[in-house]
Amino acid sequence: MTDLSKITIASARDAMRAGDLTSVELTQSYLDAIDAADTLNAFSTKTPEKALAQAAAADVRIQAGGAPDMCGIPLGIKDLFCTEDIQTQAGSHILDGFKPKYESTITAKLWDAGSVMLGKMNMDEFAMGSSNETSYYGPVTSPWRRGNEDTALTPGGSSGGSAAAVSADLCLGATGTDTGGSIRQPAAFTGIVGVKPTYGRCSRWGVIAFASSLDQAGPMVKTVRDSAIMLEAMSGHDPKDSTSADLAVPNFEAALTGDIRGKKIGIPKEYRVDGMPAEIEALWAEGAEKLKAAGAEIVDISLPHTKYALPAYYVIAPAEASSNLSRYDGVKYGLRAKIVAGEGIDDMYERTRAEGFGPEVQRRIMIGAYVLSAGFYDAYYIRAQKVRTLIKQDFDKVFADGIDQILTPATPSAAFGLGEMENADPIKMYLNDVFTVTVNLAGLPGISVPAGLDHQGLPLGLQLIGQPWGEADMLNTAYALEQASGFDAKPAKWW
Numbered sequence: 001m002t003d004l005s006k007i008t009i010a011s012a013r014d015a016m017r018a019g020d021l022t023s024v025e026l027t028q029s030y031l032d033a034i035d036a037a038d039t040l041n042a043f044s045t046k047t048p049e050k051a052l053a054q055a056a057a058a059d060v061r062i063q064a065g066g067a068p069d070m071c072g073i074p075l076g077i078k079d080l081f082c083t084e085d086i087q088t089q090a091g092s093h094i095l096d097g098f099k100p101k102y103e104s105t106i107t108a109k110l111w112d113a114g115s116v117m118l119g120k121m122n123m124d125e126f127a128m129g130s131s132n133e134t135s136y137y138g139p140v141t142s143p144w145r146r147g148n149e150d151t152a153l154t155p156g157g158s159s160g161g162s163a164a165a166v167s168a169d170l171c172l173g174a175t176g177t178d179t180g181g182s183i184r185q186p187a188a189f190t191g192i193v194g195v196k197p198t199y200g201r202c203s204r205w206g207v208i209a210f211a212s213s214l215d216q217a218g219p220m221v222k223t224v225r226d227s228a229i230m231l232e233a234m235s236g237h238d239p240k241d242s243t244s245a246d247l248a249v250p251n252f253e254a255a256l257t258g259d260i261r262g263k264k265i266g267i268p269k270e271y272r273v274d275g276m277p278a279e280i281e282a283l284w285a286e287g288a289e290k291l292k293a294a295g296a297e298i299v300d301i302s303l304p305h306t307k308y309a310l311p312a313y314y315v316i317a318p319a320e321a322s323s324n325l326s327r328y329d330g331v332k333y334g335l336r337a338k339i340v341a342g343e344g345i346d347d348m349y350e351r352t353r354a355e356g357f358g359p360e361v362q363r364r365i366m367i368g369a370y371v372l373s374a375g376f377y378d379a380y381y382i383r384a385q386k387v388r389t390l391i392k393q394d395f396d397k398v399f400a401d402g403i404d405q406i407l408t409p410a411t412p413s414a415a416f417g418l419g420e421m422e423n424a425d426p427i428k429m430y431l432n433d434v435f436t437v438t439v440n441l442a443g444l445p446g447i448s449v450p451a452g453l454d455h456q457g458l459p460l461g462l463q464l465i466g467q468p469w470g471e472a473d474m475l476n477t478a479y480a481l482e483q484a485s486g487f488d489a490k491p492a493k494w495w
Contacts, residue, residue, distance in 0.1 A: 002021070002029040004029060004033060004169035007172065008172070008223050008226050009069075009070070009073055009172050009173055009221060009226040009229050009230060010223070010225050010229060010253075012026060012072070012073060012172060013070075013072075013073065013229070016059075016072050017062060017067075022055075022072075023055040023056075023058040023059050023062070023071075023072030023073075023074075023116060024055045024056055024059055026055070026072070026074060026172075027051050027052060027054075027116050027118070028055075030051075030074045030170060030171055030172075031048050031051060031052075031118065033168075033169060034118060034165075034170050036495075037168060037170055037495050039141065039495045040140060040141050040142075040143060040164050040165075040168060040170075040495055041122055041137065041138055041139065041140050041141060041161075042076075042121060042122055042155075042160075042161040042162075042165040042168070042170060043076070043118075043119045043121060043122065043161065043165070043170075044079050044089065044091070044119075044120050044122045044123075044135075044137045044161065045079070045086065045087050045119050045120040046119040047086060047117050047118065047119045047120075048119075050117055051074065051116050051117055051118050051119075054114075054116040055072065055074070055116045057114070058071050058072035058115075058116060059072065061114050062114075068113040068114055069113075069229050069232075069233070070110060070114060070115045070229065070230065070233045071113060071114030071115070072114055072115075072116065073114075073116060073173065073230075074115075074117075074171055074172055075110065075115050075116065075117060075118060075172065075173050075174060075175070076119060076120075076121045076161070076165045076166075076170070076174035076175070077107060077117055077119070077120055077121060077174070077175050078121045078123055078159055078162050078174065078176055078177060079091055079120045079121055079122065079123050079161070080123060080126075080177050080207055080208045081104045081107050081206065081208075081217075082100040082102060082104045082107075082206040082207070082208065083100065083103060083104070083107055084100060084101060084102055084103045085099050085100075085101070086099060086100075086120065087099055087120065088100055088120065089136065089137075090123070090125065090126050090127070091122065091123045091125040091126065091134070091135040091136055091137060091158075092125045092126055092136050092356065092357065092358070092361070093136045093335055093355065093356045093357075093358070094328045094330075094334050094355075094356025094357055095328070095333070095334040095335070096335045096356075097334065098333050098334050100206075102206060103206060104203075104205060104206025105205045105238045105240060105241065106175065106202055106203055106206070106207070106217050106234050107175070108206075109233060109234060110175075110233055110234065113233045115233070118170075118171050121159070121161030121162045121165060121174055121175075122135050122138075122160065122161030123135060123157070123158050123159060123160060123161055123162075124157040124158035124160065124360075125357075125360065126210055126321070126325065127158040127177055127179055127215075128158065128210065128321070128360050129157040129360055129429075130154075130156065130158070130181075130185060130430070130433065131156065131157050131160070131416070131418070131429065131432075132154060132155055132156065132157040132158065132160025133154065133157070133418060133419075134157075134359075134360040134361070135160075136358065139154070139160075139418050140154075140155050140161050141153070141164070141495075142154060142155040142156075142160075142164055142167070142189065142415055142491075143155075143164055143167050143168035143491040143495065144167070144189075144190065144415060144457075144458055144459065144491040145457075145491070145492065145494065146456040146457065146458060147456050147457055149456075151417045152417065152418045153416065153417055153418065153458075154189065154415050154416055154418055155186050155189055155190050155415070156185045156187075156188070156189035156411075156415065156432075157182060157185070158177070158182040158186075159174075159176035159177065159178075159182050159183055159186050159194075159220060160186050161174075162174035162175065162186070162220045163186035163187055163189065163190040163192060163194070163220055164186075164190060166190070166192045166220050166221060166222060167190035167191055167192050167491060168491065168495070172221070172222075172226070173219055173220065173221040173222075173226060173230050174219075174220045174221075175217060175218075175219065175220070175234070176194060176217070176218055176219070176220045177207060177210075177215055177216065177217050177218075178194075178196035178215075178217075178218055178436075178440065178446075179210050179211050179214045179215050179216075179317060179440060180214065180313055180317060180433045180436060180437040180440050181196075181432070181433045181435070181436025181437060181439075181440070183195065183196050183220060184196055184439075184447070184448035185410065185411050185432055185433065185436060186220075187220055187410070187448040187450075187461060188410035188411045188448045188450070188459065188460065189411065189458075189459065189461075190415070190459060191459030191489055191491075192222055192450065193220070193221050193222065193223060193227050193447065193449055193478075193482075194218065194219070194220045194221075194447065194448045195218040195219055195220075195227045195231055195445070195446075195447045195475075196218050196436075196440070196445060196446045196447070197217075197218050197235065197471055198216075198245075198443060198444060198445045198466075198468050198470075198471065199213075199214075199243070199440075199443035199444075200243050200244055200245035200443070201235050201245060201247075201445070201469070201471065202216060202217045202218065202231075202234050202235050202236075203217075203236070203237075203240070203241045203244050204241050204243065204244075205238055205241040205244075209320075209324040210317070210320070210321055210324065211316065211317040211321055211324070212243075212320055212324060213316070213320060214316070214317060214320070214440045214441070217234065218231065218234070224256065224447075224449065224475060224478045224479045224482045225253060225479070227252075227447070228253040228255070228256055228475050229252070229253050231252055231471065232249055232250075232251065232252045232253065235249045236249050245469070247469060250471070250472045252471060252472050252475055255472035255473070256475060256479045257476060258294075258476065258479055258480045258483055259295070259476075259480075260291065260295055260477050260480045261294075261295030261296070262295065262297070263296040263297070263404045263405070263477060264299050264402050264403050265288065265291050265296045265298050265299065265403070265405055265407050265477070266299050266301035266398055266403040266405070266407070267288055267298060267299065267300050267406075267407060267408075268302065268306065268408060269300060269301070270302065270304065270307060271303075271306065271408045271409065273412065275412075276409070277412075277413060277414075277454070279454045279455065279460065280411075280412070280413070283451055283452050283460050283462065284407070284408070284409050284462065286451075286452070287451055287462045287481060287485070288407055290481060290484035290485065291407065291477070291480065291484070293484070294480045294484060296477070296480075299403060301398045301403060301406070302394075302398075303391075303395065303398065303406075303438070304394060305387065305390045305391045305394050306394070306438055308387045308390075308391070309391055309434075309441060310433065310437060311387075312385075312388055312441065313384075313437040313441060314367070315367075315371050315380050315381060315383075315384035316381070316384050316385065316388065316441075317364070317368075318365070318367040318368035318371065319367075319368040319372050319381050319384075320368070321364050321365060321368050322364070322365045322367075322369045323372075325361070325365055328352075328353065328356065328357075329349045329352060330348055330349065330352030330353075330356070334356070335352055335355065335356045336348070336352055337351035337352040337354075338351075360426075363426065388441045391438055391441050391442055392441065392442040392443070395444060395465075399467050404466075404470075404473060404477070405464045405465060405467075405470075405473070405474055406464070406465040407463070407464055407465075408462070408465065409435050409460075409461075409462060409463065410435060410436070410448040410460075410462060410463040411432060411435065411436075411460075411461065412431060412432065412435065413432075414456065414458035414459070414460055415458055415459075435463060436463070438465075439465055443468065444465055444466060444468060445465070445466040445467075445468075445469075445470060445471045446464065446465045446466070446474075447463065447464050447466075447474060447475065447478045448462070449461060449462055449464065449478050449481050449482050449487075450482075450485070450487040450489075451481065451485045451487060452487065453489055457489075459489065462481065464477055464478050464481070
């Protein structure tokens with residue numbers, strides 16, 4: 001069996017083209033590893049037959065020459081991406097049995113490039129969560145452990161299945177979606193790289209919507225180089241998505257020189273929040289020093305409206321969710337509650353939504369309906385949109401002043417235990433997004449890079465925020481940070 005812990009997208013690509021490895025061999029190794037790791041609950045649906053058929057086709061294509069970089073690469077697909085004739089539930093009971101008759105644009109791009117689908121990844125229901133505990137399939141367990149403890153830890157959310165699978169070497173990469181940090185937070189919790197591209201860089205068509213003005217898909221992988229390779233395959237204009245940008249896609253991998261001399265890296269004072277663990281503060285300072293040693297200039301900056309980002313986000317996102325999720329009513333697809341004698345169609349709607357949506361989704365629908373109601377629309381929703389504009393203007397100003405990227409922590413803590421926040425105030429869970437939501441509100445690109453371990457041996461990540469459409473430059477700075485950090489820790493296998 002191939003040593004999956006040592007292989008990356010880049011090394012697998014090169015080995016397959018050199019004839020040292022076939023996609024079928026690699027795919028079978030991953031399928032075996034997936035079957036042995038059911039305790040992690042990372043996969044909601046396995047697709048071994050499809051995977052082996054795609055791998056065989058990829059091998060033929062590679063042997064013929066000229067195959068794309070992602071050809072033959074085994075991937076996991078977050079359950080939010082519609083995949084033709086394969087169950088797509090968005091982690092929700094209300095979409096039981098839904099098998100789309102179409103393919104999302106992003107997965108279609110990956111299959112056109114010759115990638116291999118290992119299965120669908122578990123996730124928080126409709127991407128609403130930071131711990132992968134709201135999934136109808138049950139929680140995902142992180143492959144990491146605290147020291148010698150057996151406590152089951154969260155892999156983060158909502159892309160928790162994708163993060164756990166990449167970290168546990170169950171796939172070479174996985175798709176994720178990021179509405180308020182759902183790629184970057186789980187990437188930081190599991191010691192992998194996660195990229196949230198500029199809003200509009202990757203098509204949203206065929207991706208089940210949470211909050212349409214915030215959602216953006218991106219890659220979750222082992223290295224910055226892998227993220228560059230996979231992001232290029234996922235990106236591009238899509239006429240089916242009105243928010244998709246008609247811009248050329250750069251060769252992101254070619255941008256990875258590691259030369260960041262003369263770059264200005266901003267350190268926002270507002271990200272020094274109360275209660276931040278000393279380890280994260282120290283990691284942030286060390287990251288800045290490493291970039292400085294590589295030739296970058298470190299500049300203190302201010303993003304004064306940062307403190308309003310979480311409240312604005314948790315008005316805007318639920319408002320959009322309440323609208324998007326109104327389509328799930330039991331009429332056309334998914335779950336349909338049984339109609340009791342004497343009840344009408346309105347009763348069926350109510351019963352289906354009550355049975356089909358979990359508590360967190362119900363909470364956010366109710367919040368969204370409340371802030372959009374006639375008496376509160378101006379007081380909450382319109383005001384939150386105004387705050388969003390001010391947050392974007394903060395970023396615009398610092399970038400106009402010459403800042404190339406902004407360095408921040410990715411999360412306010414390392415991974416916490418499953419169930420540890422179950423009975424807590426929901427706002428405590430929402431605080432996991434404190435460093436990431438501003439990027440979504442402003443539509444900017446961001447990346448989480450693993451940079452160290454805490455005192456319990458758990459991964460910690462640093463976040464770089466780039467200029468609009470500046471993924472190539474951001475990835476190069478992330479590459480320099482990755483090289484300087486030298487993070488190579490892996491979870492000790494217990495599953």
